[in-house]
Amino acid sequence: MDKQETPRQQKINTVLQQEVATLLQLAIRAGSVKNLLVSVTKVHVTSDLSIAKIYLSIFPVKDATHYVSTLKENSYQLRHDLAQRMKNQLRRIPDLQFYLDDSLDYIEGIDHELKKGTNPLTHPEILASRQKK
Numbered sequence: 001m002d003k004q005e006t007p008r009q010q011k012i013n014t015v016l017q018q019e020v021a022t023l024l025q026l027a028i029r030a031g032s033v034k035n036l037l038v039s040v041t042k043v044h045v046t047s048d049l050s051i052a053k054i055y056l057s058i059f060p061v062k063d064a065t066h067y068v069s070t071l072k073e074n075s076y077q078l079r080h081d082l083a084q085r086m087k088n089q090l091r092r093i094p095d096l097q098f099y100l101d102d103s104l105d106y107i108e109g110i111d112h113e114l115k116k117g118t119n120p121l122t123h124p125e126i127l128a129s130r131q132k133k
Contacts, residue, residue: 009045015089016052016082017043020096023081035060038067041101045094052094055101064100071098 005013021040028036037059044053056071058064071078075096083093113119 003047005044006047009047009049012045012049012052012090013043015086016045016054016094019082019085020054020078023078023085036063036067041103049092050094051097053097053099055099057101057104061105068098068100 017040020043021038024038024040028038039057041055041057043055045051056064056068058067075098079093079096082096086093
């Protein structure tokens with residue numbers, strides 16, 4: 001059973017989501033990467049505010065795992081940049097953990113199967129299985 005998030009956690013989730021999205025967009029522009037769209041879909045901070053799980057949606061999907069692994073390798077630099085931006089808002093910046101959010105691809109698969117006339121509820125094996133994170 002999931003615990004309910006406190007109002008403080010919700011506020012920190014929102015602020016981290018906005019700030020991480022801004023930092024990622026700035027890094028994409030500075031690196032002059034073409035045809036890459038990264039959006040932070042959700043952020044969950046643990047109750048002790050030590051870890052932030054950041055879920056990303058990346059387009060094009062074929063390179064998404066590469067970009068997420070690169071972010072995981074450079075999470076300390078991103079955490080440092082985040083600390084510089086948020087030094088007046090948070091005393092301690094949580095450790096950043098990045099995950100790929102594949103919910104849009106899953107929804108697209110369901111939509112595709114419904115258009116073909118197949119019911120994904122009666123035949124769950126036709127959709128790619130998702131791992132709970």
